[in-house]
Amino acid sequence: MIEQIVREDTGCGLRWRHIHANTLDEYTGILHWVADQHRGQAKGLGLHLQEVASAYPLKLDLHEDGRLLASLSPYEHLHRLFRLCVTHVSRNIKTRKVPDRIRMLMRSLVCVSHVDFEGTVHQIEREGGKEGTGEMRHKVLSGEDLGIHTQNERLQKAQDRRTDTQERLAGLQEGTPVYAKAKKALQRAELLYKRAAEISVAKVGSGSGKVSLLLPTSRRPVVSPTEPPESHTTPAASAVPQYCDGEVDDSGDIQGSEAAVAEEPEQQGRGKRMRFNNTLYACNYDMHRDSESSGEE
Structure with missing residues (x-):
């Protein structure tokens, strides 16, 4: 419905930066989508983005070399723009059963820039256990x-x-x-x-x-x-x-x-782990669990 209204008013549909932009330096369309912690709504947005991307079968993804936009899953689309609101992020970090030191590291990820984002994530994974790392x-x-x-x-x-x-x-x-x-x-x-x-x-x-x-x-x-x-x-x-x-x-x-x-360095050899969404990881919100527990939608 929103897509139809925008098209009637402007003559073109909604534009999404990771789909319609030609480079990462081009700020065309929607860059971020902030929402509450609702798995069904998030998955619905991911499915919609997958449908939009299907109109560009030969266009390459801006974040992963060699990947086609049309090959991205709904969750991979969400990784590129979806963010949780700060209230949910803070609440989820607070309820994690992890040491205060790990909780502080989680909070430090919610920022515009980070001195060592990947190293901090790896430290949380290594010392935070299942609660700090996320089930999946x-x-x-x-x-x-x-x-x-x-x-x-x-x-x-x-x-x-x-x-x-x-x-x-x-x-x-x-x-x-x-x-x-x-x-x-x-x-x-x-x-x-x-x-x-x-x-x-x-x-x-x-x-x-x-x-x-x-x-x-x-x-x-x-x-x-x-x-x-x-x-x-x-x-x-x-x-x-x-x-x-x-x-x-x-x-x-x-x-x-x-x-x-x-000895494994904090940041070496981790590959191109897709961490477009700092706050998603910081709040331990693993949307991939939705694929295994569809009843929570």
């Missing part, structure tokens, strides 16, 4: 932590198997059938270890930070000689680690300890 996000991080723990065991087993095979091969006489068989077993063990190491490296930056990730020595974060030792164990929130270029040594000769604990 907590499930995701718990699953990633379990995956890291499982991968740590897989890497350790692969390393033990490779070491045992190397020791057995060293005690055999070259040229014998038993030696040839053991050598093939060592090649398989080294291949399994290398694959396990690559999978472990791919998990850098995942999880809540509560479970340390085991990495091969050749993939440990590079620390500058001029930095104090504690700069590696407690990296700054803005630090982004760099990793050695060398692959895992096929010969199996890795200097130093075979596995090293990689």
